[in-house]
Amino acid sequence: MTARKYATLIAVVQEHLAGRDADARALLADLVERQLDAGGADLQYYIFASALSRRLESDTREAINLYLRRFEQTQISLFNLLAQHLPTVSMAGPLANEVLADYLAGHEEATLLDVGIGSGRQEDALLRLMAARGTLPRRLNLIAVEPDAGSLLEASDTLGSTARELGIDLRFHAVHGVAEELSEGDWAWFGTLGAPMVVLGAFAVHHVRSARGTEAREDLFRRLRALNPEAVVLCEPSSDHNAGGLMERFQAAWHHFGLTFRLIDSLELGDGEKAAMKMFFAREIDDIVAGGDDSRCERHEPVDAWVRRLSDAGFAPAPGLDAYQGGQNAGVSVRAHDGYLGLDYGDETLVAILCATSAVPARTVVRQEQRKHQTA
Known part of the structure; x- marks a missing residue:
């Protein structure tokens, strides 16, 4: 199942790069509505899906934001968690x-x-x-x-x-x-x-x-x-994350932040604190994946x-x-x-x-x- 979720995200990027944004949006909606676990285990997928939804100007973004909002804290409190x-x-x-x-x-x-x-x-x-x-x-x-x-x-x-x-x-x-x-x-x-x-x-x-x-x-x-x-x-x-190609940036970001999230999961903290720490990086991921070259x-x-x-x-x-x-x-x-x-x-x-x-x-x-x- 995990491999399928990642493959769907990659397919969304591929469809977008091929100029087929309607198909990309449909794949993204299917991922969010049918494949992801709303209980919190799939937070990394939601964060990357959110970045892709902003790039695609997808209606799915509203549903993703509602999901992510429960993990939000002030940026300074998130940084303090990371620093500690x-x-x-x-x-x-x-x-x-x-x-x-x-x-x-x-x-x-x-x-x-x-x-x-x-x-x-x-x-x-x-x-x-x-x-x-x-x-x-x-x-x-x-x-x-x-x-x-x-x-x-x-x-x-x-x-x-x-x-x-x-x-x-x-x-x-x-x-x-x-x-x-x-x-x-x-x-x-x-x-x-x-x-x-x-x-x-x-x-x-x-x-x-x-x-x-x-x-x-x-x-x-x-x-x-x-x-x-x-x-x-x-x-x-x-x-x-300085590469000009979206696919290269996406894959590099998935790997780098995936390792960081794995490290966070290994810490002796509550699930709420771990999720909050991951959300600190959501802005960076959004910038890397959804941001334009300029x-x-x-x-x-x-x-x-x-x-x-x-x-x-x-x-x-x-x-x-x-x-x-x-x-x-x-x-x-x-x-x-x-x-x-x-x-x-x-x-x-x-x-x-x-x-x-x-x-x-x-x-x-x-x-x-x-x-x-x-x-x-």
Whole structure:
């Protein structure tokens, strides 16, 4: 029965791509009305069917929405559930902060360029981690790039308060916008701030999209390389949702989110909490499957593509990443790969913490070797 349900979804995509939308809508209606279990076991099918129904402008969408509505919660409460319980979310920020802290440690002055700072939660945790270790720079220039003005203001307030509490001279530079639209003047100004510089992009760079005739991601990495940062640290899901073909995106999304939902089902939580956590990803799936080429935001790529982009821009894989591996939570393991740390579920990386350098700082290698001996 499960194979039949998936085959029906694939047939809906095929009929749509062949221009037979009436047949696609009929198949989708049959799936929802006759094949799916309304009790909650088929939530993944409903979420993907919902995305296809929006793409097809199908009348079935109303019935699907009525079904999904019972699982809805506010997005912030859903995120809090994920941050607390889902290892690929709860482990990513702290792991990235471990890497960032090592590169920022021991400097009188340093600069952190954050491409998509959000509300500053990760940076707040980073400052507190370094304060606990006694490794905070005396002065930290924080360049906060963020398209949402409310989040940018919240980050400024939160981190300003934390800096005063910890006794650090924090220079918060708010840049309201998206990374691919920064001006030549912005990039030139970034280069005038105190060295060394470290760059962070936490679940943000996959939103960078190209205008016609440009390669925005390649351009972004080239501009970052021109700043000669000591390190670039990126947190990114590993799946191909940037592909131009709907079938390729659908199959990649089904596989990636299917593994994530399997991980959620393995957690020691109630069925209601598990369903709510899955619903957090419904918006991403809707964007990937229903969104047009000019409007899609969730343009994830396989981790190997990010490693290649960094290499093409002139970065080198960071050394010593094996010093950070070994953590495990609910079947998710931290494993060192060439150029990144994988949050691996089984044999597959669901989320990657990529780390690349402009050069190989000797002190970083020494620091990581010391950590190996401390944890041995």
